[in-house]
Amino acid sequence: xxxxxxxxxxxxxxxxxxxxxxxxxxxxxxxxxxxxxxxxxxxxxxxxxxxxxxxxxxxxxxxxxxxxxxxxxxxxxxxxxxxxxxxxxxxxxxxxxxxxxxxxxxxxxxxxxxxxxxxxxxxxxxxxxxxxxxxxxxxxxxxxxxxxxxxxxxxxxxxxxxxxxxxxxxxxxxxxxxxxxxxxxxxxxxxxxxxxxxxxxxxxxxxxxxxxxxxxxxxxxxxxxxxxxxxxxxxxxxxxxxxxxxxxxxxxxxxxxxxxxxxxxxxxxxxxxxxxxxxxxxxxxxxxxxxxxxxxxxxxxxxxxxxxxxxxxxxxxxxxxxxxxxxxxxxxxxxxxxxxxxxxxxxxxxxxxxxxxxxxxxxxxxxxxxxxxxxxxxxxxxxxxxxxxxxxxxxxxxxxxxxxxxxxxxxxxxxxxxxxxxxxxxxxxxxxxxxxxxxxxxxxxxxxxxxxxxxxxxxxxxxxxxxxxxxxxxxxxxxxxxxxxxxxxxxxxxxxxxxxxxxxxxxxxxxxxxxxxxxxxxxxxxxxx
Amino acid sequence: xxxxxxxxxxxxxxxxxxxxxxxxxxxxxxxxxxxxxxxxxxxxxxxxxxxxxxxxxxxxxxxxxxxxxxxxxxxxxxxxxxxxxxxxxxxxxxxxxxxxxxxxxxxxxxxxxxxxxxxxxxxxxxxxxxxxxxxxxxxxxxxxxxxxxxxxxxxxxxxxxxxxxxxxxxxxxxxxxxxxxxxxxxxxxxxxxxxxxxxxxxxxxxxxxxxxxxxxxxxxxxxxxxxxxxxxxxxxxxxxxxx
Numbered sequence: 140x141x142x143x144x145x146x147x148x149x150x151x152x153x154x155x156x157x158x159x160x161x162x163x164x165x166x167x168x169x170x171x172x173x174x175x176x177x178x179x180x181x182x183x184x185x186x187x188x189x190x191x192x193x194x195x196x197x198x199x200x201x202x203x204x205x206x207x208x209x210x211x212x213x214x215x216x217x218x219x220x221x222x223x224x225x226x227x228x229x230x231x232x233x234x235x236x237x238x239x240x241x242x243x244x245x246x247x248x249x250x251x252x253x254x255x256x257x258x259x260x261x262x263x264x265x266x267x268x269x270x271x272x273x274x275x276x277x278x279x280x281x282x283x284x285x286x287x288x289x290x291x292x293x294x295x296x297x298x299x300x301x302x303x304x305x306x307x308x309x310x311x312x313x314x315x316x317x318x319x320x321x322x323x324x325x326x327x328x329x330x331x332x333x334x335x336x337x338x339x340x341x342x343x344x345x346x347x348x349x350x351x352x353x354x355x356x357x358x359x360x361x362x363x364x365x366x367x368x369x370x371x372x373x374x375x376x377x378x379x380x381x382x383x384x385x386x387x388x389x390x391x392x393x394x395x396x397x398x399x400x401x402x403x404x405x406x407x408x409x410x411x412x413x414x415x416x417x418x419x420x421x422x423x424x425x426x427x428x429x430x431x432x433x434x435x436x437x438x439x440x441x442x443x444x445x446x447x448x449x450x451x452x453x454x455x456x457x458x459x460x461x462x463x464x465x466x467x468x469x470x471x472x473x474x475x476x477x478x479x480x481x482x483x484x485x486x487x488x489x490x491x492x493x494x495x496x497x498x499x500x501x502x503x504x505x506x507x508x509x510x511x512x513x514x515x516x517x518x519x520x521x522x523x524x525x526x527x528x529x530x531x532x533x534x535x536x537x538x539x540x541x542x543x544x545x546x547x548x549x550x551x552x553x554x555x556x557x558x559x560x561x562x563x564x565x566x567x568x569x570x571x572x573x574x575x576x577x578x579x580x581x582x583x584x585x586x587x588x589x590x591x592x593x594x595x596x597x598x599x600x601x602x603x604x605x606x607x608x609x610x611x612x613x614x615x616x617x618x619x620x621x622x623x624x625x626x627x628x629x630x631x632x633x634x635x636x637x638x639x640x641x642x643x644x645x646x647x648x649x650x651x652x653x654x655x656x657x658x659x660x661x662x663x664x665x666x667x668x
Numbered sequence: 669x670x671x672x673x674x675x676x677x678x679x680x681x682x683x684x685x686x687x688x689x690x691x692x693x694x695x696x697x698x699x700x701x702x703x704x705x706x707x708x709x710x711x712x713x714x715x716x717x718x719x720x721x722x723x724x725x726x727x728x729x730x731x732x733x734x735x736x737x738x739x740x741x742x743x744x745x746x747x748x749x750x751x752x753x754x755x756x757x758x759x760x761x762x763x764x765x766x767x768x769x770x771x772x773x774x775x776x777x778x779x780x781x782x783x784x785x786x787x788x789x790x791x792x793x794x795x796x797x798x799x800x801x802x803x804x805x806x807x808x809x810x811x812x813x814x815x816x817x818x819x820x821x822x823x824x825x826x827x828x829x830x831x832x833x834x835x836x837x838x839x840x841x842x843x844x845x846x847x848x849x850x851x852x853x854x855x856x857x858x859x860x861x862x863x864x865x866x867x868x869x870x871x872x873x874x875x876x877x878x879x880x881x882x883x884x885x886x887x888x889x890x891x892x893x894x895x896x897x898x899x900x901x902x903x904x905x906x907x908x909x910x911x
């Protein structure tokens with residue numbers, strides 16, 4: 140997962156280097172050449188697969204291979220599923236029915252599904268190669284776009300477009316409660332809570348690379364802080380918001396100090412266990428009211444104004460509000476919207492700060508980090524604790540929104556959900572996490588039509604996503620590459636392959652190329668060296 | 669100031685270091701004076717890298733003394749030593765592949781607060797290694813081996829070390845690149861007045877830049893002397909210099 144940031148470049152790099160130098164390059168280029176065929180070197184390739192001579196035989200062979208794979212998987216699945224599909228206990232007569240007729244159907248479906256699956260896989264791999272080759276091949280047009288995946292994103296980098304888009308989005312989000320139904324607002328609040336959670340976990344997992352499977356516990360701490368302080372001391376939302384964040388941070392520190400000596404899988408298991416302990420304590424301890432939870436958690440107050448009594452008739456009278464809308468929920472909506480904005484700002488600043496760079500470096504090489512003077516434990520601890528803070532904040536808002544919390548709200552599935560948001564959206568990418576949260580929260584709502592099957596479809600989408608776009612919806616790219624072609628420089632060779640030991644030294648050294656050549660942007664005039 | 673008058677930067681005294689039950693250093697002693705380049709030579713498994721690890725606290729010695737600028741630093745953490753100007757460039761370069769060249773260099777200045785100084789040092793490095801300037805915006809992982817080694821050394825320099833520990837800077841590089849690296853080491857020593865401890869297998873080249881050298885075999889220092897002495901020593905020539 141950690142190599143996601145450069146997977147795009149990794150694919151573009153070797154092929155562009157090979158095409159630019161006009162000669163068989165390093166070993167990486169050779170791998171691509173196999174798929175791309177000889178056309179990779181001459182002009183823009185139209186259909187690389189069909190180009191090589193004698194391809195008919197090869198095609199037939201490949202087809203036979205595909206068919207064989209499909210037959211094997213069909214046979215295997217049929218065998219595995221035999222008892223499930225064929226045998227049925229007929230309890231009325233105390234005997235077993237054998238439904239052999241189902242078997243061929245199952246085999247046929249599996250066979251076709253395998254063929255389709257393998258075709259799709261091959262096409263994905265193929266299109267990646269093609270993208271890389273065409274990127275290096277023809278001279279790019281004026282104002283050239285990056286590879287397909289980036290083009291629409293690069294639009295956002297242009298300042299005016301970005302600003303306009305941002306303003307439109309802000310206006311849209313701010314106006315939503317005044318023209319939609321209460322249901323939509325509730326869904327949006329949930330989505331925004333998950334965005335906050337995702338962004339918080341993104342600091343821990345995406346940026347610092349610490350796999351935390353117990354994030355639900357920190358969310359729960361925030362919620363329970365509010366619940367308990369309200370039922371015990373009568374404290375309100377605004378007092379509890381910072382306290383919830385603080386208690387989550389403290390818990391993060393307390394857990395982090397002993398645990399952060401572990402790394403990778405071990406850390407994941409310990410955090411997972413910790414979250415379970417937290418949940419079981421909530422269930423079994425008296426003062427949290429056990430599994431019955433805490434009820435009647437109040438909505439946030441707004442300078443003591445009775446929103447539903449005083450303001451609502453006024454707004455509804457002007458047709459600005461759905462008649463069933465609960466203005467307290469609208470207030471929560473605006474609060475969580477503000478929290479998300481604040482989170483985005485903080486996370487963005489953090490990622491580009493000294494500390495953020497230390498986290499990124501820590502993810503890559505701990506020994507080198509120590510040699511730079513980075514205190515490993517302290518840097519990890521900060522990431523862990525800061526990540527927990529957002530969970531605490533979100534927890535308080537969550538408690539206030541659903542007014543009733545119980546240990547069941549903070550189970551392992553919640554941690555998994557938030558982690559899925561981060562991974563699906565794109566690790567280390569702020570817009571990625573936001574879109575990931577929106578998709579994962581909204582998708583099940585859209586799929587309500589399918590009733591029982593919706594979680595099945597949901598899971599299927601996740602699997603397909605990870606196969607075809609493992610780097611996430613919007614992969615994390617922290618840097619903008621500027622491409623400034625310098626005359627005479629054989630530009631394209633600059634971003635050579637990752638293991639440029641042999642091939643980088645030769646062609647690269649004499650090119651003083653553009654100060655920051657662009658692995659992402661078109662590889663410039665492909666001058667054969 | 670060390671008692672004998674010379675400005676002694678580092679002195680290690682009968683240091684013994686273990687990996688589990690295996691004794692990697694069996695009582696190693698040597699010293700480095702201000703602005704010297706010292707080379708530690710030896711074959712695989714002689715304990716050269718362990719020497720460095722023991723100094724910077726990555727493999728804390730079980731007994732003996734490590735005195736840096738008059739202070740016993742045995743047991744101090746690696747990152748705290750960077751604050752004191754003792755910087756190691758680890759073996760195998762270990763740059764951050766997904767960070768850009770510029771970011772890699774900025775990481776080297778992680779502990780520094782003087783923005784202008786950092787900027788000046790960045791300029792200094794970019795004039796010393798124009799190739800790094802040309803690749804400033806590129807991911808560190810896309811550099812060639814030689815460039816990565818230059819980056820690793822430069823990253824070490826960004827911390828303004830008073831003493832630089834270099835672990836096998838020639839590892840896996842082409843001869844012409846190695847020569848370039850060694851020229852740089854000499855240049856750093858002269859221009860930045862940095863004391864340099866160099867661990868190397870390439871004895872021939874190391875002895876050409878170093879002032880003095882120690883030769884290690886199986887956890888012990890077996891020979892020491894000035895570079896020219898060692899270059900002319902019959903045994904050294906036969907064992908390490910190929911004739």
